[in-house]
Every structure is written in structure tokens, then in C-alpha cells.
Amino acid sequence: MxxxxxxxxxxCAGVVRAVEIVERALQKYGPPVYVRHEIVHNRHVVEDLRARGAVFVKEVEEIPVGAVAVFSAHGVARKVEGEAALRQLDVLDATCPLVTKVHNEGRRYAAQGRAVVLVGHAGHPEVIGTMGQIDAPVHLVATAAEVEALPLPRDTPVSFITQTTLSVDDTRGVIAAIRARFDDVTGPDTRDICxxxxxxxxxxxxxxxxxxxxxxxxxxxxxxxxxxxxxxxxxxxxxxxxxxxxxxxxxxxxxxxxxxxxxxxxxxxxxxxxxxxxxxxxxxxxxxxxxxxxxxxxxxxxxxxxxx
The missing domain is CATH 3.40.1010.20 (4-hydroxy-3-methylbut-2-enyl diphosphate reductase, catalytic domain)
Structure with missing residues (x-):
């Protein structure tokens, strides 16, 4: 064999950056450093950082007022950012820059008056964060069948964005369904997939x-x-x-x-x-x-x- x-x-570079942010925060400020959700989806990485003094929490309200806090690589909704500001947290944002790029695209499309369709998996932290970064309704789809079921007229100006960690092939198929379903479609094709x-x-x-x-x-x-x-x-x-x-x-x-x-x-x-x-x-x-x-x-x- x-x-x-x-x-x-x-x-990847986004994970390297996120982990390094927690490590450097621990070096600079000393423990505890609070991290909202898993910094990345890996138990071994999380346990290693926990052993060094990182404290992982589900929600911002669990973090003491004025503490050092890190947002995970998946990104967070604007509501979470607002909650952190109210608690006067010293926030270090470890959101992957490629995820931030998707947030910016979605906001730009919404500002243009377009319906925003997000290709992604319901419940994934990145999807939750992206939907919460756009001040307009976001239609989440994962399959071509869900595209067909969207409650939007065919002539609706539509834009789409994608979760970064999906399959290129699977996403391309859903994007093709969006283009076939609506007359006026704009989006980045598969370029948002990292x-x-x-x-x-x-x-x-x-x-x-x-x-x-x-x-x-x-x-x-x-x-x-x-x-x-x-x-x-x-x-x-x-x-x-x-x-x-x-x-x-x-x-x-x-x-x-x-x-x-x-x-x-x-x-x-x-x-x-x-x-x-x-x-x-x-x-x-x-x-x-x-x-x-x-x-x-x-x-x-x-x-x-x-x-x-």
C-alpha cells in the first residue's frame, strides 16, 4: 500500500489568519480572549486555543462588558456587531476577507434595488452572517428546485451571491437555474467560491x-x-x-x-x-x-x- x-x-489563508488573530490576541492581551462560535470548524484547533486561554461562546451576551472578543472566520450579522458595540467589546474581526467580499457585493446589489438571492446552505454560520449583513430581504436557495419556487415574478431584477465554501459544479448549476428563471440577472458567477x-x-x-x-x-x-x-x-x-x-x-x-x-x-x-x-x-x-x-x-x- x-x-x-x-x-x-x-x-487556507483565511483559516491561517483567523487562528493567528486568536493566538496574537492571547499574546497581546493575555487570557481570557473570548471567541464567538468556533473560530473555524475543527475541534482540534478549537481545543488547542482553549488550552491557551481562549473562551468560546455562542452569543455576545455571554462575553463580559469591555472584554477582548474575536468574531469567527465565518463572519457575523450586523446585529451581532451592534450587540458587541453596546457591550463595549474590543473586537477583533477574523472574518475571512473573501466572505467580507460577498457581504459587500450583497449590500451593493440591494442598494441598486435588486432582489438578492444567496446560494448557500441554511443554518451554516457563513450564511447566517451574510444574510444579516444585508439590509434587505435575502432569498436563500441551495438547489435548482428552490430557485423555481422563489416567490418572485420573472421580470424581477435579480442579483445573486454565493457561500464561499460550496462546490463550484453544484453552484454553477444553481446559478444557471437563476439565469433561466429570471429575465434580468446579475452576479459574480462562481468567482465568490474561494x-x-x-x-x-x-x-x-x-x-x-x-x-x-x-x-x-x-x-x-x-x-x-x-x-x-x-x-x-x-x-x-x-x-x-x-x-x-x-x-x-x-x-x-x-x-x-x-x-x-x-x-x-x-x-x-x-x-x-x-x-x-x-x-x-x-x-x-x-x-x-x-x-x-x-x-x-x-x-x-x-x-x-x-x-x-
Missing amino acids: RVVLAQPRGF YATQNRQTAVRELARIAPVVLVVGAANSSNSNRLREIAAECGARAYLIADAAALDPAWVDGATAVGVTAGASAPERLVEDLVARLRSLGAASVEALPGIVEDVTFRLPASLAAE
Whole structure:
């Protein structure tokens, strides 16, 4: 058995920035630093930061007045920003800049008087934040059938925006349905789907062509990790989403000539390394990495932390 690693995999620039914001805040201000929701969707990352003094809360009202607070990479609604201001919190915004770009687009479309359609998954923190950033009704759809059911006349001027972590292929289909349903449509096509999502999906397709078994390291509540597993399965591989090496069932790889390994954008590389070590203990004879895109994107930290 050989182990084949996808390239790229794991942390994206938005996750690196978000985690670094919490780490630097702890260094500058000392614990506790309060974080609204999981900073990113990965239990290992959250537990590591909690051990250093980060306190994770569900709502702003749980944070003491005047404390240091961090908003997660998924973004928040304007209502949450207002609540933080009322509590005089020292806020560090770890929203991914690509998510912020979607917020800005949605507000611009609404200001133009267009109906705003958001392609995304109901209940996802990014979707909740995006809908709460636009001071106009936002119509949420996830499928072409939901586009058909929108309570809008055909001649309604429509604009659309997208959740950043969706599949390029799935989103393209929903966008095509929007364009077919309405006469006047504007939007960014698939450009709102982040570079990291696209790169990791391309890499897992290549991985599934080579390896009959594909293991995706990531959290069960991670949208991009789930989609990586789905894509690998669609390409014909036996694909599994696992939180870490301990979750690996040896029966999954028994008899496999090659096992592919990738990781969602919020999964740290150390989890991949642990999984590779587990596969070696199960008889893996070699480990190789596929050629792929080398990402060099970086996002600036908030000014109050950048010089630290």
C-alpha cells in the first residue's frame, strides 16, 4: 500500500489568519480572549486555543462588558456587531476577507434595488452572517428546485451571491437555474467560491483517479470537508471523512494498493501527519505527494495586531 497526498490540502489563508488573530490576541492581551462560535470548524484547533486561554461562546451576551472578543472566520450579522458595540467589546474581526467580499457585493446589489438571492446552505454560520449583513430581504436557495419556487415574478431584477465554501459544479448549476428563471440577472458567477475551495476540489479529483480509497481529514460540520468527500466518491473512490487518525477503521484500507489523503481548509497539517503515521503502522510502504497548485495567498491581520 502506498499513501498519496493531495496538493494543496489543509489550512487556507483565511483559516491561517483567523487562528493567528486568536493566538496574537492571547499574546497581546493575555487570557481570557473570548471567541464567538468556533473560530473555524475543527475541534482540534478549537481545543488547542482553549488550552491557551481562549473562551468560546455562542452569543455576545455571554462575553463580559469591555472584554477582548474575536468574531469567527465565518463572519457575523450586523446585529451581532451592534450587540458587541453596546457591550463595549474590543473586537477583533477574523472574518475571512473573501466572505467580507460577498457581504459587500450583497449590500451593493440591494442598494441598486435588486432582489438578492444567496446560494448557500441554511443554518451554516457563513450564511447566517451574510444574510444579516444585508439590509434587505435575502432569498436563500441551495438547489435548482428552490430557485423555481422563489416567490418572485420573472421580470424581477435579480442579483445573486454565493457561500464561499460550496462546490463550484453544484453552484454553477444553481446559478444557471437563476439565469433561466429570471429575465434580468446579475452576479459574480462562481468567482465568490474561494480559491482554496476550488484548488482542493481539483486536487481531490486527481487523487480519486489514482487511489481507490480516499480519506478526507476534517470536521463533520465543515462544509468544504464534506464536499471533498462527496467529490471523491463521485469520482469512484471509496471516500471517508474522518476527524483524525483515531477515527480510521483499518478495514477501510485493507487490501488497498493506494490510499489518498487530503484535508479540509480548516484541518491542520499535524492531523494529516498523524494519519500518515497510522497508515504506516497498518503497512503503508511509501508516501508521496501529488504535484499541484502551491498557494501563496496571505491576508493581512487587523492593524492592532499586525505589528505585534
